Amino acid sequence: MAPDDMVPEHAKQHKLKQDKAKKCQSTIRPDGDCEPDGSFVFEAHEAWKDFHNSLRQFYEVGELCDVTLKVRLPLLPVDFLTGTVAKEDMIKANLSCRDLLDEARNYHLHLSNKVVPDFQYSFRTMPRKHTAGVLFCVGGRGGSGDPFRSIECYSICKNSWFFGPEMNSRRRHVGVISVGGKVYAVGGHDGSEHLGNMEMFDPLTNKWMMKASMNTKRRGIALAALGGPIYAIGGLDDNSCFNDVERYDIESDRWSAVAPMNTPRGGVGSVALGSFVYAVGGNDGVASLSSVERFDPHLNKWTDVREMGQRRAGNGVSELNGCLYVVGGFDDNSPLSSVERFDPRLSRWDYVSELTTPRGGVGVATVMGRVFAVGGHNGNIYLNTVEAFDPRMNRWELVGSVSHCRAGAGVAVCSSHISQIRDVGQGSSNVVDCM
Structure with a gap:
């Protein structure tokens, strides 16, 4: 037996x-x-x-x-x-x-x-450090003017940045978002022409894969995800600013048009909050905007909401604790250090503590209960510094830096584990100065 x-x-x-x-x-x-x-x-x-x-x-x-x-x-x-x-x-x-x-x-x-x-x-x-995801800084441009393919990733546990696999295309003023553990980079400008194409990074393969293209080529767009689809909002080319909005269905790999915004917005910021997609600021082709509108996908309709206290384009937008944060950007004269917070339950805007330095074209995302502001331009130079806002302290503090000074990068948090993403060392050899 x-x-x-x-x-x-x-x-x-x-x-x-x-x-x-x-x-x-x-x-x-x-x-x-x-x-x-x-x-x-x-x-x-x-x-x-x-x-x-x-x-x-x-x-x-x-x-x-x-x-x-x-x-x-x-x-x-x-x-x-x-x-x-x-x-x-x-x-x-x-x-x-x-x-x-x-x-x-x-x-x-x-x-x-x-x-x-x-x-x-x-x-x-608040998520634990190892479950909070990975912060991606994608594309942008530096002092040479040539857009980057390079990707930098932030390890929360190690409090350090490293290079990830490069994109197929150079992209500045690119729309970036993470959905379902993957990172999507949409549109932008490659240094020669405006782009309508999209590529997706899958941490499981450590590769960027080309996906379906938008109908309208543009830079300075914003992306938001609500209930599954990805929304590509606004943007501009060399001739005009757009109020166009397209919706991408991930399963079918197809773009379709939805209701346009009430106002054209290039260099707009966007985020999904509650059951709406918000479009914040931007430039209508004449001036920077303080106006804000939100999209109801059930009604396929945009509605104006209370405007910000300051006009701004090239601003970063993120969600934290049920509120919308608008960070930096440009008015018609210079980059901004001001930061505003919108509480949709009260329909009210409030100023919070300012950035340590003005940042136009800044990339923004929320990690571990803090809003991170990456790079941008302060009116004199491109920045590689990163700072984070703690709402409990109402304070911004510097938290390190990326390797490339860059503005017009897309920043998003991917739910993948940091160990899935391969560190490619020095990344692109096209490292430029910050001037």
């Missing part, structure tokens, strides 16, 4: 459950950190509990809550929260666990622009 045949069947099942549970439980680290997929951690704990339930008739609710505290429930998908976590009997039976679940629900309501009285952000609403 084989040794395994001597083990009773129920003991085999216990052993399998134990091995699975121990493997899963190991994803919860001693410091409370956990692996990138929070839902996996919750399921890991369920596997551990399943083993214990096979040995005893009760389970300590306190232990469940202790592990639940280590899982940042607000950052889990809504369908997992409502379909799995909320249906767990032991969570429903414990007030402390239910409070954590309510916090997660209120967080999602807050982000959807609903007014949630007394809602407060906590450490549970």
